[in-house]
Amino acid sequence: MKPIQDIYPHLTTPRNVVITTHQKPDADAMGSSLAMYHFLTALGHSVTVVSPTNWAKWLDWMPGSAKVIDYELQRDRGEAALQQAQWVFCLDFNVLVRTKHMANTLRQGAYDRILIDHHQQPEVPLFTWGISDTAKSSTCEMVYDFIVGGGYGDRITPAIADCLYAGVMTDTGSFRFPSASASVHRMVADLKDRGLQHTLVHENIYDNFLENRLRFIGHILLHRMDLFYEYNTALISIPKKDLLRFEIKTGDTEGLVNWPLSIQGIKLAALVIDRDEERKWSFRSKGDFDVNTFARNYFEGGGHFNAAGGRSSDSLDGTVQRFLEAMKENALQLQ
Structure with missing residues (x-):
């Protein structure tokens, strides 16, 4: 080149x-x-x-x-x-x-x-x-x-x-x-x-969204976000039924992965969405936790040091379980 x-x-x-x-x-x-x-x-x-x-x-x-x-x-x-x-x-x-x-x-x-x-x-x-x-x-x-x-x-x-x-x-x-x-x-x-x-x-x-997106975000933060303070990690997992219920379109989930980083102490935020053909992951981090390497090692992904994405052909429950195992394997880096 x-x-x-x-x-x-x-x-x-x-x-x-x-x-x-x-x-x-x-x-x-x-x-x-x-x-x-x-x-x-x-x-x-x-x-x-x-x-x-x-x-x-x-x-x-x-x-x-x-x-x-x-x-x-x-x-x-x-x-x-x-x-x-x-x-x-x-x-x-x-x-x-x-x-x-x-x-x-x-x-x-x-x-x-x-x-x-x-x-x-x-x-x-x-x-x-x-x-x-x-x-x-x-x-x-x-x-x-x-x-x-x-x-x-x-x-x-x-x-x-x-x-x-x-x-x-x-x-x-x-x-x-x-x-x-x-x-x-x-x-x-x-x-x-x-x-x-x-x-x-x-x-x-x-400032260019429909009302349903705001209600969707409220629902997700209330019902689909789990916090693991011992690992300084937040996980949002969104089943397909939520996408259908709130009529979510392309781009409506943009930026959602960043919300948990506003919580005091959270170092890693992860978002997984149940799509038709696969489960799509987004990762964000603060400080010295490398989500690019994390995504490449566990979820066929990559990106940047503090922002990356990935995918999984496993079920939503299966890929969440895989994330929880990966989180524990990286416990020292998340302290």
């Missing part, structure tokens, strides 16, 4: 470009994809954003979201875009399995794949150009660096600024996580100078 900077001389030649990200894209994935879409379009490229799956409706405010192709629902359109592509930008993921049903097509394509990502253990041989930097707060921060590093800072429009801010804001927990470095705050200041309306972004991200 050649350094991402080596692509700069090629940016002035228009190409057919596809931008894609991981399944069920969050604000960082969608924000980085749409920011890159607006940037490359302004340079004269023919650009299509293809998401492997649907996304949360509260991301539909992002400029350009209406043009994103949902590969699961519009496979013919997605395949057509990929067949014509000369470049495929892969943002906010670094292993093709995270694109679900798109993985085989992405692996077999003759186009150049370009990686911009901040997760651990990338499939480096797959990419022609790229950058993988786990120290970065978000892929949106990295897209900002890519644009500015190429001398294109003047191309950052208010639409691009809004998309980039949404991703960096959410992936830093509204700037509370250690990844919110000085460079992140300098980036935000620059975006403000370029027209960012940060209050509107906050409202679109955090």
